[in-house]
Amino acid sequence: MSMKNSLRSKKISVDQETVPKNLEPSLQNQIIATIICNLGAFATGAAIGWTSPSIGSLKKSGFLTEAEAAWSGGLFPLGGLASVPLFGYIANTKGRKPAAFLAGIPITIGLALKAWGNTSYWLLIGRFLCGLGGGAATALPPLYIGEISEPRARGLLSCFLMIENSLGLFYAYVLGAILPDIDLLPLTLLPLPIIFLLAFWFMPETPIFRLKRGHEEKAARALAWLRKLPLNSKEVKNELTQLATRLGLRLPLPPLPIKRPRRISRRKPQPIYMRSCSSPDSKKEQNFELEKLKAKAATATAKAKNEKSTMEKFKQLISSEAGRRGLGICFALVTTQTFTGMFAVSTYAVYIFETAGSAVSPNACAILYAIVIILGSICGSLLMDKAGRRMMQISSCLIIFICHLAIGFSLKSVANGEKGGILGWLPLIALPVCVFMFNAGAGNMPFVMLSEVFAAEVQDIANTIIMIFIWLTSFVLIQFFPLCASLIGLHNVFYVFAVVAFWSAVYAYFCLIETKGKTLEDILMELSNEKTKNSTEVFYDNLEKKSKDISQV
Incomplete structure (x- = not known):
């Protein structure tokens, strides 16, 4: 019994080390x-x-x-x-x-x-x-x-x-x-x-510039380095989502980083339409190609939305x-x-x-x-x-x-x-x-x-x-x-x-x-003389409006 308890405690400690929670960004x-x-x-x-x-x-x-x-x-x-x-x-x-x-x-x-x-x-x-x-x-x-x-x-x-x-x-x-x-x-x-x-x-x-150009993965890497946090940490993803929302963009795109599935066979891969849909490898390839197309579409949308003229x-x-x-x-x-x-x-x-x-x-x-x-x-x-x-x-x-x-x-x-x-x-x-x-x-x-x-x-x-x-x-x-x-x-x-x-x-x-x-939303609210709502309500109102605009597009 003591052996089982010791093994269980070791397993819990290993899990806590490998999956850090509530990381604090560094300056x-x-x-x-x-x-x-x-x-x-x-x-x-x-x-x-x-x-x-x-x-x-x-x-x-x-x-x-x-x-x-x-x-x-x-x-x-x-x-x-x-x-x-x-x-x-x-x-x-x-x-x-x-x-x-x-x-x-x-x-x-x-x-x-x-x-x-x-x-x-x-x-x-x-x-x-x-x-x-x-x-x-x-x-x-x-x-x-x-x-x-x-x-x-x-x-x-x-x-x-x-x-x-x-x-x-x-x-x-x-x-x-x-x-x-x-x-x-x-x-x-x-x-x-x-x-x-x-x-x-x-x-x-x-x-922010990376997001404006539709490069979410590069934005995440820059943010992770600046905050001195792991790339796939929850804190990086949450802040990236907040920045994208502020710019009127919709996240997430494909998971970061995107890695192409490794091919088991060394033969030249066939086009997707010639493969059997029941094959596991073909499904992985189809999912990857679909995610790639989604990423390209989202990148084009981000560029079109943020490439406004100076006037x-x-x-x-x-x-x-x-x-x-x-x-x-x-x-x-x-x-x-x-x-x-x-x-x-x-x-x-x-x-x-x-x-x-x-x-x-x-x-x-x-x-x-x-x-x-x-x-x-x-x-x-x-x-x-x-x-x-x-x-x-x-x-x-x-x-x-x-x-x-x-x-x-x-x-x-x-x-x-x-x-x-x-x-x-x-x-x-x-x-x-x-x-x-x-x-x-x-x-x-x-x-x-x-x-x-x-x-x-x-x-x-x-x-x-x-x-x-x-x-x-x-x-x-x-x-x-x-x-x-x-x-x-x-x-x-x-x-x-x-x-x-x-x-x-x-x-x-x-x-x-x-x-x-103060956050940027609080400052903009004060400059706009919006005193009837608190900053959280104004932020979510703007978020809802932007999401409707994106859905219409």
Whole structure:
């Protein structure tokens, strides 16, 4: 009897080991994919940071005129503006991975032109190409991360864009300060986009794009790797079904993976119609062929349903209240991100510290500035899913408002001839605090919300629209920042930045929704002002409508 009980217990333990239940998805591979995806943002940050230590030296040597120096700053966002529509087209038709090459290749060519170009025109062309790649490099992470991440880690992973962009700035600032010849700086930046291209080659395509193209098996494999779960686990199948339902597709197709039955006989197989239906092998072959035909039909249906034109997706986006409100929120957050002046400060950091008459050398201040950006981005990523989006945006904008007032006061005093004492240290204290809070809240917020407030069907077109707006406003800021500083004074420019920060805090208090820990269905319901039903009822109502549409088709 004891022998039987021991054998039975061994059998039960073996069964429990071979059939795991309630597996918990892991974030490890999602974090790896996010870090590698944002290596393009690292290269972009380094390309932006090249301007700060280089422009002054190039102007002093006579290599650049004042007008060319101004355009070297403005051509970068202009290139980003030009790349976003092309990136959106490639990402929507060919995939998120092929679109990454639009980010890496132009940055590589642009840095090579900066390194070996012997005239200012080659440098300006290289600057434009770096912007062309930078626009794609910053458009890729919100789209890619929004489609691979779980809701519990979406806020954390979305902040990696600013973290790695800040690391790129720091890399360029440090090298610009320690290199004996500033002409060597582009050569040290050149490996960065190449590393990004090589590393991202091994990352999976997003499951949502695979489903849009009707490739359920590839979507399941990508999802299983991202969640670090077995391919045929219940968790992978359930999440795949949820993603397909969100896209209006019907699952499952044939079981994953599909394996052709092994033939016992080595003879050349006869066509199905010539075999006996009573043969077991022929029945297996018939079932396989039938499943294959079903898979082809379902793939064609999925492609036809998801291959909408850009204009159709745009109409779908603006026809819904959730889409319009999502666009309005992102436009407001991008306006804050741009016109609080941090992009201009990153580009002209050394110039600002020189004008302020700081007690510390301008290059050392710029390096300190980059370190604070990194710390702020890391703290923001840790606090985003704890404090909430609204609280982070309001608190960061209020502190930015106070810091900009302090910097404006210091610059005005220096312009009036007052120097020394606290005036030399005030920018060194206020600007790092301002940068820290910006990267902890307002700087990250557009990318976080961009990955959260749009339905999967219109995510790509919304991403394209917002990225165009980001680079358009950045071009206006960078191009006219030196002109405005010379016309009205640098201190008045910072007063304008302070007004924008205060307006953004008021807007966030009254209009910004909280998305922390909410599913996409909950967020869309809140944006649509659907308060009479809970999220589960709305989700199943939409599911029923989509199933009726599919049955009619």
